[in-house]
Amino acid sequence: xxARKKRLLFVxxxxxxxxxxxxxxxxxxxxxxxxxxxxxxxxxxxxxxxxVFRLGGLVESGTLQRQPDGLxxxxxxxxxxxxVKVSYTGILPDLFSEGRGVVTKGKLGPDGVFYxxxxxxxxxxxxxxxxxxxxxxxxxxxxxxxxxAQTPVGAAQVTAQ
Amino acid sequence: xxxxxxxxxxxxxxxxxxxxxxxxxxxSFTGSRTWMDMARPLAWGQFTFTLLAFAxxxxxxxxxxxxxVYVATNSNSLMPQIYKVSAVWGAHxxxxxxxxxxxxxxxxxxxxxSRNLPLAVIARVLSVQGMIAIGFLLFMLLTSxxxxxxxxxxxxxxxxNPLLQDFGLAIHPPMxxxxxxxxxxxxxxxxxxxxGGRLDAAWARWSRPWTTVAWIFLTIGxxxxxxxxxxxxxxGGWWFWDPVENASLMPWLVGTALIHSLAVTEKxxxxxxxxxxxxxxxxxxxxxxxxxxxxxVLTSVHAFAxxxxxxxxxxxxxxxxxxxxxxxxxxRAPSVSTGGGFDLVSRESxxxxxxxxxxxxxxxxxxxxxxxxxYEAMAWGKISVGFPWFNKMFLAVMPFLALFMGIGHxxxxxxDEPARLARQLWVAFALSLAVTALAFLxxxxxxxATVPLGLGLAAWLILSHLTGLYDRLRHKRGLRGxxxxxxxxxxxxxxxxxxxxxxxxxxxxxxxVSHFGIEKDVRMSPGSSQEVAGFRxxxxxxxxxxxxxxxxWRGRFLVYKGERQIATLEPEKRSYLTGGxxxxxxxxxxxLTRDLYVSLGEPVDNKGDWALRxxxxxxxxxxxxxxxxxxxxxxxxxxxxxxxxxxxxxxxAVAAAAAGTARA
Numbered sequence: 001x002x003a004r005k006k007r008l009l010f011v012x013x014x015x016x017x018x019x020x021x022x023x024x025x026x027x028x029x030x031x032x033x034x035x036x037x038x039x040x041x042x043x044x045x046x047x048x049x050x051x052v053f054r055l056g057g058l059v060e061s062g063t064l065q066r067q068p069d070g071l072x073x074x075x076x077x078x079x080x081x082x083x084v085k086v087s088y089t090g091i092l093p094d095l096f097s098e099g100r101g102v103v104t105k106g107k108l109g110p111d112g113v114f115y116x117x118x119x120x121x122x123x124x125x126x127x128x129x130x131x132x133x134x135x136x137x138x139x140x141x142x143x144x145x146x147x148x149a150q151t152p153v154g155a156a157q158v159t160a161q
Numbered sequence: 162x163x164x165x166x167x168x169x170x171x172x173x174x175x176x177x178x179x180x181x182x183x184x185x186x187x188x189s190f191t192g193s194r195t196w197m198d199m200a201r202p203l204a205w206g207q208f209t210f211t212l213l214a215f216a217x218x219x220x221x222x223x224x225x226x227x228x229x230v231y232v233a234t235n236s237n238s239l240m241p242q243i244y245k246v247s248a249v250w251g252a253h254x255x256x257x258x259x260x261x262x263x264x265x266x267x268x269x270x271x272x273x274x275s276r277n278l279p280l281a282v283i284a285r286v287l288s289v290q291g292m293i294a295i296g297f298l299l300f301m302l303l304t305s306x307x308x309x310x311x312x313x314x315x316x317x318x319x320x321x322n323p324l325l326q327d328f329g330l331a332i333h334p335p336m337x338x339x340x341x342x343x344x345x346x347x348x349x350x351x352x353x354x355x356x357g358g359r360l361d362a363a364w365a366r367w368s369r370p371w372t373t374v375a376w377i378f379l380t381i382g383x384x385x386x387x388x389x390x391x392x393x394x395x396x397g398g399w400w401f402w403d404p405v406e407n408a409s410l411m412p413w414l415v416g417t418a419l420i421h422s423l424a425v426t427e428k429x430x431x432x433x434x435x436x437x438x439x440x441x442x443x444x445x446x447x448x449x450x451x452x453x454x455x456x457x458v459l460t461s462v463h464a465f466a467x468x469x470x471x472x473x474x475x476x477x478x479x480x481x482x483x484x485x486x487x488x489x490x491x492x493r494a495p496s497v498s499t500g501g502g503f504d505l506v507s508r509e510s511x512x513x514x515x516x517x518x519x520x521x522x523x524x525x526x527x528x529x530x531x532x533x534x535x536y537e538a539m540a541w542g543k544i545s546v547g548f549p550w551f552n553k554m555f556l557a558v559m560p561f562l563a564l565f566m567g568i569g570h571x572x573x574x575x576x577d578e579p580a581r582l583a584r585q586l587w588v589a590f591a592l593s594l595a596v597t598a599l600a601f602l603x604x605x606x607x608x609x610a611t612v613p614l615g616l617g618l619a620a621w622l623i624l625s626h627l628t629g630l631y632d633r634l635r636h637k638r639g640l641r642g643x644x645x646x647x648x649x650x651x652x653x654x655x656x657x658x659x660x661x662x663x664x665x666x667x668x669x670x671x672x673x674v675s676h677f678g679i680e681k682d683v684r685m686s687p688g689s690s691q692e693v694a695g696f697r698x699x700x701x702x703x704x705x706x707x708x709x710x711x712x713x714w715r716g717r718f719l720v721y722k723g724e725r726q727i728a729t730l731e732p733e734k735r736s737y738l739t740g741g742x743x744x745x746x747x748x749x750x751x752x753l754t755r756d757l758y759v760s761l762g763e764p765v766d767n768k769g770d771w772a773l774r775x776x777x778x779x780x781x782x783x784x785x786x787x788x789x790x791x792x793x794x795x796x797x798x799x800x801x802x803x804x805x806x807x808x809x810x811x812x813x814a815v816a817a818a819a820a821g822t823a824r825a
């Protein structure tokens with residue numbers, strides 16, 4: 001009888017523990033996930049204005065500009081249909097470059113500029129972040145842009161601190 | 162010609178694996194000695210042929226045979242020789258070959274160093290290994306043949322990803338894979354025991370040293386990966402909760418639970434079913450890791466371009482392995498006796514708590530890693546789970562683990578008196594509370610409760626283990642008795658002690674670098690200086706230099722502490738000739754209590770100004786030092802007298818396998 005009670009206690013404790021952990025994991029998840037949006041979705045005001053999200057697409061060629069402070073950069077991210085201006089202060093990852101795929105994480109400012117706190121650029125010869133590949137609009141330039149994104153490399157990631 | 166021999170060797174290895182999977186197992190049921198005796202030579206044969214294939218691919222790299230697609234895409238005639246060798250496992254096909262080769266090496270090691278095991282057990286274990294090998298060899302031959310040729314032959318190769326042209330990469334994947342694949346032995350022993358219906362202390366004793374060896378490799382492999390990312394990626398991060406990092410952490414967590422649960426099964430006969438389940442999970446998670454890396458389903462720093470058939474293949478393989486072993490478990494495990502009972506306060510209870518916490522955290526990491534897939538499948542949108550979530554989960558679970566770790570090693574098997582434990586540990590507990598309180602003082606604390614928590618837990622681990630050590634040595638006869646204890650009878654105890662101290666060291670490292678690290682992105686002109694954490698970095702400008710297969714900007718920094726110059730740091734920004742890809746090579750001044758870290762960003766203007774990173778990383782080395790302690794602790798435990806016969810053999814096996822890798 002005693003052994004049985006003990007086992008019951010273990011089982012109850014176990015279930016309670018797992019339940020508590022699951023509750024904690026899910027509630028914490030809600031405030032820590034970042035949804036992905038394409039430039040078209042941002043322009044259509046589908047993206048949240050007050051919450052961190054991820055914006056991805058191709059870095060439009062010829063739009064990378066360094067601001068006078070020397071550390072802030074701006075560039076346009078496009079899905080070949082719409083464009084969103086992105087501002088980032090810090091050092092870009094090695095593999096970031098114009099014409100390639102990029103995923104940025106940050107908040108949309110009231111001025112319509114996306115203020116990125118994290119820029120993620122990574123490619124091996126054929127790799128495109130799956131979200132980006134899925135949102136690219138079929139467009140005459142798309143094939144060319146994809147082509148441009150296919151250069152042999154690995155990956156890097158940068159977090160602005 | 163040689164690549165064809167390699168390809169042929171792989172096919173032969175597959176044929177041998179097929180025979181190995183069927184006949185020894187069948188023989189173990191029919192009682193046919195001949196069939197069971199086939200297991201060992203077959204395992205050796207499989208190792209020979211996979212090694213031959215591996216050598217053939219290495220040869221193709223060393224001779225710049227660009228008619229082989231894999232070589233042409235991952236090598237270059239200008240590349241230094243050492244990276245031509247490490248390039249063999251630098252991409253998908255070759256790393257699979259390394260996987261298969263190491264799997265066969267472990268199989269051969271089991272065949273060679275388990276002479277004292279019953280023949281039927283060995284036959285079953287090697288058959289299970291054969292089944293795993295079939296999966297991997299088929300995968301390679303059907304979807305990712307490393308020996309495929311290309312015509313016309315390119316004059317020059319495309320070069321290896323510059324990030325991977327590094328010493329860290331040369332050793333990180335083989336170590337990690339040794340760990341992943343090593344769990345296949347624990348898995349094979351568990352499945353063999355389930356098939357045979359005999360789960361007993363003997364089974365636990367046989368699989369324990371193998372599991373420990375695999376765990377050591379995985380520990381060191383993960384630490385190497387973290388260290389490599391820290392100095393090579395140029396942004397000073399040592400852990401990012403990236404899906405692929407998680408994929409290596411999950412088997413480690415479950416593997417850690419497994420080695421503790423095996424201890425209980427061996428010593429007390431308890432937790433048998435649980436141990437089997439952990440062995441199955443550890444290897445399944447290793448496979449899942451391979452799937453995540455190779456299928457490209459998740460956005461990850463490590464993701465590679467993939468062809469969908471590959472992902473499908475691994476997914477099917479994963480389902481067969483996990484589904485099959487769990488079905489076997491459900492069928493066989495209920496008949497397993499439950500073994501020794503124990504009280505609520507006993508070492509078993511504390512080990513159980515530790516097991517549950519480790520698996521709980523592994524489950525949370527698994528959930529966080531797969532959440533984006535779940536959301537996508539449910540059409541809830543495309544999400545990513547940020548590292549704050551993982552940090553939160555870590556902080557919610559792991560402190561309890563550290564708390565129990567400090568008590569468990571003191572508790573007695575089967576039953577202990579809470580009063581006795583309290584009497585023994587109150588001093589250590591009070592002192593660690595004092596450390597915690599001290600860390601709340603302004604000037605030490607940065608206003609985060611996690612600093613006192615981390616330092617308090619580290620103190621608790623160290624003090625409680627020292628208390629345990631003192632208590633143990635008090636009963637030995639003087640210094641001589643103590644020394645005899647250390648070198649002789651109880652190495653596994655000292656291994657445990659060292660590994661647990663490693664955890665304390667790791668906690669200190671994580672706490673310090675997370676809260677007191679300083680990271681500054683700045684713009685600097687030649688001649689100007691910046692102050693970080695009391696160190697003055699004077700930028701002397703950057704000049705162009707030439708490397709063997711790259712051109713680089715090399716910056717020059719003089720680092721001063723007060724008026725005294727303590728170092729010159731020269732970070733580089735490389736541009737590889739083949740791809741023209743930039744690549745940051747950080748310059749680091751390492752130290753036991755702090756690292757100083759400089760990396761070049763981009764030139765800002767034409768006047769020599771640069772955007773730069775200046776980092777101050779206190780105690781960051783302790784993170785890897787902790788992992789080294791854990792690995793050494795594992796080695797010490799492995800050398801315990803109990804395993805002496807198995808120990809020499811297992812160690813030889815590992816040395817032989819490692820030598821095989823080095824030679825190939």
